[in-house]
Amino acid sequence: MSDVAYEKLYGDITGGRLQPNERLIELDIAQELGVSRAAVRNALIRLEQEGLVKREPNRGARVRLVSEEEAVEILEARMALECVAVRHAAVNRTQRDLAELRELLSRMESRVKEGDLLGASELNGQFHRRLIEIADHATISRLLKMLNSQLIRFQYRTILTPGRPASSLAEHRAIFEAVEAGDPDRAEKAMRKHLSGVTEALRQAAAQKEAR
Amino acid sequence: MSDVAYEKLYGDITGGRLQPNERLIELDIAQELGVSRAAVRNALIRLEQEGLVKREPNRGARVRLVSEEEAVEILEARMALECVAVRHAAVNRTQRDLAELRELLSRMESRVKEGDLLGASELNGQFHRRLIEIADHATISRLLKMLNSQLIRFQYRTILTPGRPASSLAEHRAIFEAVEAGDPDRAEKAMRKHLSGVTEALRQAAAQKEAR
DNA sequence: GTTACCACAATTGTCTACACTTTTGTAACC
DNA sequence: GGTTACAAAAGTGTAGACAATTGTGGTAAC
Numbered sequence: 001m002s003d004v005a006y007e008k009l010y011g012d013i014t015g016g017r018l019q020p021n022e023r024l025i026e027l028d029i030a031q032e033l034g035v036s037r038a039a040v041r042n043a044l045i046r047l048e049q050e051g052l053v054k055r056e057p058n059r060g061a062r063v064r065l066v067s068e069e070e071a072v073e074i075l076e077a078r079m080a081l082e083c084v085a086v087r088h089a090a091v092n093r094t095q096r097d098l099a100e101l102r103e104l105l106s107r108m109e110s111r112v113k114e115g116d117l118l119g120a121s122e123l124n125g126q127f128h129r130r131l132i133e134i135a136d137h138a139t140i141s142r143l144l145k146m147l148n149s150q151l152i153r154f155q156y157r158t159i160l161t162p163g164r165p166a167s168s169l170a171e172h173r174a175i176f177e178a179v180e181a182g183d184p185d186r187a188e189k190a191m192r193k194h195l196s197g198v199t200e201a202l203r204q205a206a207a208q209k210e211a212r
Numbered sequence: 213m214s215d216v217a218y219e220k221l222y223g224d225i226t227g228g229r230l231q232p233n234e235r236l237i238e239l240d241i242a243q244e245l246g247v248s249r250a251a252v253r254n255a256l257i258r259l260e261q262e263g264l265v266k267r268e269p270n271r272g273a274r275v276r277l278v279s280e281e282e283a284v285e286i287l288e289a290r291m292a293l294e295c296v297a298v299r300h301a302a303v304n305r306t307q308r309d310l311a312e313l314r315e316l317l318s319r320m321e322s323r324v325k326e327g328d329l330l331g332a333s334e335l336n337g338q339f340h341r342r343l344i345e346i347a348d349h350a351t352i353s354r355l356l357k358m359l360n361s362q363l364i365r366f367q368y369r370t371i372l373t374p375g376r377p378a379s380s381l382a383e384h385r386a387i388f389e390a391v392e393a394g395d396p397d398r399a400e401k402a403m404r405k406h407l408s409g410v411t412e413a414l415r416q417a418a419a420q421k422e423a424r
Numbered sequence: 425g426t427t428a429c430c431a432c433a434a435t436t437g438t439c440t441a442c443a444c445t446t447t448t449g450t451a452a453c454c
Numbered sequence: 455g456g457t458t459a460c461a462a463a464a465g466t467g468t469a470g471a472c473a474a475t476t477g478t479g480g481t482a483a484c
Contacts, residue, residue: 001438025465036439038250045254049261058445058466073351080292139285142263143355213468237435248469270436270475
């Protein structure tokens with residue numbers, strides 16, 4: 001029962017159906033989902049630990065608002081961890097893994113050509129998730145899941161930056177080639193370059209927003 | 213009330229007063245601490261998210277056992293994050309920060325000379341924690357707190373490896389000098405070297421244990 | 425001697441009720 | 455008109471009771 005509440009809230013927050021700073025009232029949620037208040041409470045505690053929810057004593061829980069500065073922080077941490085992960089991926093990858101990555105890459109290319117940027121963004125996410133699976137590193141996987149769930153709101157924007165889709169594609173291809181070659185150093189370098197690009201795009205988006 | 217239970221359990225687990233795999237029975241703990249079962253339950257959920265406790269449905273909670281392989285994983289993740297942190301520290305550090313680090317370093321040196329390895333190990337931890345504070349990076353700080361709490365059991369051992377105290381000291385000094393110079397690249401490199409040393413020591417300890 | 429089954433004990437999962445805290449609304453007072 | 459005091463409402467924190475599940479020990483059948 002607690003898991004039901006957790007999954008639902010997790011989905012609603014990361015999916016953007018719940019707005020940042022929106023109050024999460026235990027009783028309301030419990031009734032809506034048909035579970036007890038205790039179950040909702042447990043779910044909120046878990047979500048708080050993951051950084052998706054902020055709880056204040058006697059004042060209830062809210063969807064946590066991730067500031068632009070914090071988003072940059074998170075990206076920085078993510079970069080460090082994904083670089084380690086991609087090194088492992090470059091060593092562990094099987095032929096089957098490579099085929100899957102190649103497939104994702106080509107689909108991503110199609111989407112970009114069609115101008116379907118949200119589709120491309122989704123495939124982007126899949127590509128990274130697949131890499132992390134290949135890396136087979138439980139600890140990093142756990143940490144990255146936490147970090148990414150906090151970032152979903154921002155991911156949309158970065159790919160919408162002018163010129164970003166094309167460079168994103170090229171960067172992913174470079175990562176793939178390094179992993180294919182089984183070269184961890186090159187893979188890390190490519191990943192670092194890619195995530196610098198994402199960070200830069202986010203910074204630009206933030207600056208543009210500031211100017212408005 | 214929930215915080216009381218959390219703090220107590222956190223301390224008992226990281227302090228080694230509760231053994232790995234030991235069962236954590238909600239009612240017993242609640243009575244011992246004079247809080248309700250719900251409070252203990254909440255604390256256990258938080259600890260599970262932090263990786264200190266493992267809970268199985270209908271089967272209760274246990275202190276989570278961190279395997280040697282997992283310890284290596286954790287160290288790897290920690291290395292990546294601390295390298296980012298030390299870069300920030302090298303940029304942010306004030307004269308006051310440097311004085312504090314210098315002080316810690318000299319006390320560490322004294323402890324090693326006296327042969328007080330546990331004292332040195334404690335100062336080691338303080339040195340790293342101080343660096344992370346100086347880095348002023350909330351996200352990384354949060355992640356490292358999680359990772360370190362899982363590692364405490366292993367930290368004891370690494371400094372007991374032959375030759376480790378001296379090299380550890382030298383490595384810390386190198387980190388300090390790079391931070392003092394305000395050189396992030398050098399600081400990262402020094403930190404990487406240091407943590408490789410720790411990982412290596414852990415691997416040796418694991419191998420030695422294997423041989424027994 | 426071994427296996428299958430059942431009953432019992434231990435412990436977790438869930439629900440309900442109540443106490444406490446914060447917020448909000450209202451009215452008296454300066 | 456604005457400020458303070460107080461009361462009601464909303465919502466969280468806590469406790470205790472009950473239901474459901476798992477594990478265990480003993481007993482009987484083979």
